[in-house]
Amino acid sequence: MQGSPCRSDALVAITPADYPQSPRGRGSHKMQGNVPVDIPFTLTFTGPEAIAMTIYDRYVLPYLIDIACGLPMVQAQRRQLVPQAQGRVLEIGMGTGRNLPFYDRTRITRLVGVDPAMQMHRLAQKRSREAGIEVELMGLSAEQLPTANASFDTVVCTYTLCSIPDAAQALREMRRVLVPGGKLLFCEHGRAPDEAVRRWQDRLQPLWGPLAGGCQLGRDIPALLEETGFASSIQSGYLAGPRPMTFHYWGQAQAA
Numbered sequence: 001m002q003g004s005p006c007r008s009d010a011l012v013a014i015t016p017a018d019y020p021q022s023p024r025g026r027g028s029h030k031m032q033g034n035v036p037v038d039i040p041f042t043l044t045f046t047g048p049e050a051i052a053m054t055i056y057d058r059y060v061l062p063y064l065i066d067i068a069c070g071l072p073m074v075q076a077q078r079r080q081l082v083p084q085a086q087g088r089v090l091e092i093g094m095g096t097g098r099n100l101p102f103y104d105r106t107r108i109t110r111l112v113g114v115d116p117a118m119q120m121h122r123l124a125q126k127r128s129r130e131a132g133i134e135v136e137l138m139g140l141s142a143e144q145l146p147t148a149n150a151s152f153d154t155v156v157c158t159y160t161l162c163s164i165p166d167a168a169q170a171l172r173e174m175r176r177v178l179v180p181g182g183k184l185l186f187c188e189h190g191r192a193p194d195e196a197v198r199r200w201q202d203r204l205q206p207l208w209g210p211l212a213g214g215c216q217l218g219r220d221i222p223a224l225l226e227e228t229g230f231a232s233s234i235q236s237g238y239l240a241g242p243r244p245m246t247f248h249y250w251g252q253a254q255a256a
Ligand SMILES: C[S@@+](CC[C@H](N)C(=O)[O-])C[C@H]1O[C@@H](n2cnc3c(N)ncnc32)[C@H](O)[C@@H]1O
Pocket: 023, 065, 069, 092, 093, 094, 095, 096, 097, 098, 099, 114, 115, 116, 117, 120, 140, 141, 142, 143, 157, 158, 159, 160, 163, 164, 165, 213
């Protein structure tokens, strides 16, 4: 473990290899003195702060994520995207099940959800009952799906690529499990086109990541899709809210 302190002695920089299971606090910034700018690093907490963060991650964060993921403009994105899912559907990072009310049950033959954060599953199961839609929910990470090649017609991924530690590997897995011609439906926030907003994304990242379940503000979604072999039709733009968090990319993608 590298021990370069960042802002507080309670915060210690470690590499992803040191702490590969935690999505929390990954970033990519340089340190100039104590100021983060742009090299790969990961923040974690030690001592009483570590206990506080565990309690926060387990008992507070699922509810905060659920509230953020239920904001009206976010729900509007789901409303236009999710009903397009059809056939055998895999949802990546199902979280608290915010997409469940938007599936068109008449078009779906099977719905599998994966999310390693088991503390989210209870809310997702409640939403599944309320929506009258059966979901096979599994505590799995998207980077390694124990699923046969070409076994899903649709993959749904909303507000999740920001939090997956290895988003490129997860996208390669999504491509692998899709049938030829199958669709990835996605809606993600990410790297803003304006330099001033991007600078804010970089400045905020060291604090935002640990508090927001490892969420990366500046992921380049179009570049990730392209480098992992997807051809996509992408729409983008700011939604209402603070600009570092609200530049969105959404649309569909298929194996190129
Ligand atoms: C901001 S929440 C979004 C939840 C949900 N997709 C939605 O649209 O409301 C991000 C989700 O990504 C999940 N996640 C983090 N790492 C993951 C991984 N390696 N594989 C799959 N999901 C992951 C988190 O547990 C969390 O539920």
